[in-house]
Amino acid sequence: MTAIDELLSRNEQLEDRLRGDRSTPEPSLHIAILTCMDARIRVFELFGLIQGEAHILRNAGGVVTDDVIRSLALSQRKLGTREVIIVQHTSCGLSMVTDDEFKDELEHDTGLRPTWAVEAFREVKDSVRTSVQRARRSDFLPYKDNVRGFVYDVHTGELTEVQ
Numbered sequence: 282m283t284a285i286d287e288l289l290s291r292n293e294q295l296e297d298r299l300r301g302d303r304s305t306p307e308p309s310l311h312i313a314i315l316t317c318m319d320a321r322i323r324v325f326e327l328f329g330l331i332q333g334e335a336h337i338l339r340n341a342g343g344v345v346t347d348d349v350i351r352s353l354a355l356s357q358r359k360l361g362t363r364e365v366i367i368v369q370h371t372s373c374g375l376s377m378v379t380d381d382e383f384k385d386e387l388e389h390d391t392g393l394r395p396t397w398a399v400e401a402f403r404e405v406k407d408s409v410r411t412s413v414q415r416a417r418r419s420d421f422l423p424y425k426d427n428v429r430g431f432v433y434d435v436h437t438g439e440l441t442e443v444q
């Protein structure tokens with residue numbers, strides 16, 4: 282049995298499938314949450330969310346990339362969100378590699394060097410600041426007054442704002 286089969290089986294047993302507002306694609310809290318793909322970050326539980334309340338964007342690191350700007354532009358311009366919360370975290374996989382190292386590895390194995398940035402970092406707070414600045418500076422996002430960044434401690438569950 283693959284992990285996909287396992288998930289499908291769990292889905293069949295869900296009891297609260299219809300909880301939350303399904304009537305509109307516009308999030309009722311008018312917020313977009315960007316965080317890392319890290320399996321220890323349970324976004325819904327972390328913020329007590331139910332269906333219909335927030336857009337959730339995830340990638341390696343929870344980093345603002347061009348693709349995240351694409352999603353946020355749609356989120357704000359077409360789906361009514363007004364705030365962005367960026368949550369990166371302690372002991373992130375991206376703090377354990379470097380851009381050059383990972384690009385070298387890919388190039389060695391495939392003969393191709395990616396054009397995208399790996400977005401590796403040493404200090405998570407610096408990475409949060411960079412992502413917050415990218416969002417705030419983006420000409421494509423009309424609502425930038427409430428873009429805030431946080432570090433989530435995966436061991437204690439504590440959330441700390443990065444100024």
Ligand SMILES: [Zn+2]
Nearest residue numbers: 317319373374
């Ligand atoms: Zn991570």
